[in-house]
Amino acid sequence: MTSRKELLERLAIGDRIIRETPVIQLQDDHICLHAKLEFLNGIGSIKDRPAFWILKRGIERGDIVPDTTIIESSSGNFACALAAFCRLLKLNFIPVLDPVVPPTYEAYLRANCKHVVKVDECDETGGYLKTRLRMVRSLMSDIPGSYWTNQYENPDGMDAHYNLTGAEILRALPHVEYVFLGVSSAGTVSGVSRVLKEHNPDVQIIAVDAEGSVIFGQKPKKRYISGIGSSITPPLLKHAMIDDVVIVPESDTLTACYELLTRHNLFVGGSTGTVYSAIQSYFRGKRFKRPPTVLFLCSDRGAAYLHNVYNPEWVASHLMIAAPTPVAS
Numbered sequence: 001m002t003s004r005k006e007l008l009e010r011l012a013i014g015d016r017i018i019r020e021t022p023v024i025q026l027q028d029d030h031i032c033l034h035a036k037l038e039f040l041n042g043i044g045s046i047k048d049r050p051a052f053w054i055l056k057r058g059i060e061r062g063d064i065v066p067d068t069t070i071i072e073s074s075s076g077n078f079a080c081a082l083a084a085f086c087r088l089l090k091l092n093f094i095p096v097l098d099p100v101v102p103p104t105y106e107a108y109l110r111a112n113c114k115h116v117v118k119v120d121e122c123d124e125t126g127g128y129l130k131t132r133l134r135m136v137r138s139l140m141s142d143i144p145g146s147y148w149t150n151q152y153e154n155p156d157g158m159d160a161h162y163n164l165t166g167a168e169i170l171r172a173l174p175h176v177e178y179v180f181l182g183v184s185s186a187g188t189v190s191g192v193s194r195v196l197k198e199h200n201p202d203v204q205i206i207a208v209d210a211e212g213s214v215i216f217g218q219k220p221k222k223r224y225i226s227g228i229g230s231s232i233t234p235p236l237l238k239h240a241m242i243d244d245v246v247i248v249p250e251s252d253t254l255t256a257c258y259e260l261l262t263r264h265n266l267f268v269g270g271s272t273g274t275v276y277s278a279i280q281s282y283f284r285g286k287r288f289k290r291p292p293t294v295l296f297l298c299s300d301r302g303a304a305y306l307h308n309v310y311n312p313e314w315v316a317s318h319l320m321i322a323a324p325t326p327v328a329s
């Protein structure tokens with residue numbers, strides 16, 4: 001078994017693996033629009049940061065020791081990042097998934113974790129989160145010495161975005177005026193909003209959620225695109241400093257994903273389309289003396305969404321709209 005000394009040495013490797021992601025400027029007629037490319041994190045999403053930070057803090061405090069089993073409920077990205085860092089740290093990890101998990105993520109997790117648990121029963125909101133959380137609690141009581149990273153409640157997840165994502169935004173774009181952030185566990189919006197508001201209380205933090213998610217008090221409705229939204233109000237949300245909220249229907253998410261691909265050459269996951277759509281609707285019809293500086297995060301890549309967002313047949317049958325057609329030769 002790994003010794004504590006080896007665990008700390010491996011943690012130091014993790015510290016070097018987490019790198020600054022680039023901020024690029026996109027063409028836009030009305031605003032000075034920037035995207036931070038979180039899909040360039042090593043495992044491919046914004047979730048690399050909280051996954052590493054939660055494990056790091058747990059190890060430093062002694063809550064996670066070499067024979068701890070890590071358990072987490074995740075719709076994909078967070079589990080993938082945890083699987084990679086747990087492998088690096090030689091910790092056992094059991095992800096709890098549901099049927100909305102993109103097939104590529106499930107294949108990756110099955111290849112990297114000895115045990116994968118998948119629930120199949122919807123909760124009363126039509127989502128799976130509550131069922132997954134019940135499964136986590138049951139595993140915790142069955143496995144002695146297990147540790148639930150608990151991304152919806154763990155302040156270390158928020159601190160990851162305060163210390164890493166938020167600090168990087170300040171270095172890259174210290175005069176940013178609007179930051180649009182998708183919400184699921186609320187770790188990103190709470191950590192980033194706190195550090196940016198400390199630097200400039202006037203910066204506008206716009207939270208973005210999917211129609212059918214209950215985070216901001218909407219009625220629950222079946223959702224198909226993973227990554228953004230939740231069927232509970234995440235406890236971390238109380239730490240967030242939010243100026244405005246934009247709710248986006250899944251059909252608009254889709255149109256926005258295609259626009260990001262065809263206009264900006266960015267092949268991104270559904271949640272990034274949701275946020276991009278929110279930016280377009282938020283500034284539509286608004287007039288400014290000079291274009292405001294706006295930032296959003298490209299949280300993950302589009303490859304995991306080829307079966308739904310980028311599949312015209314799926315789009316037609318699930319969202320009842322026609323997907324944008326390819327260019328004819």
Ligand SMILES: Cc1ncc(COP(=O)(O)O)c(C=O)c1O
Pocket residue numbers: 045046047077078182183184185186187188189226227228269271272299300
């Ligand atoms: C692709 C993607 N975008 C956005 C989010 C939202 O981030 P947070 O959980 O920090 O609220 C997530 C969370 O899983 C995600 O996977």
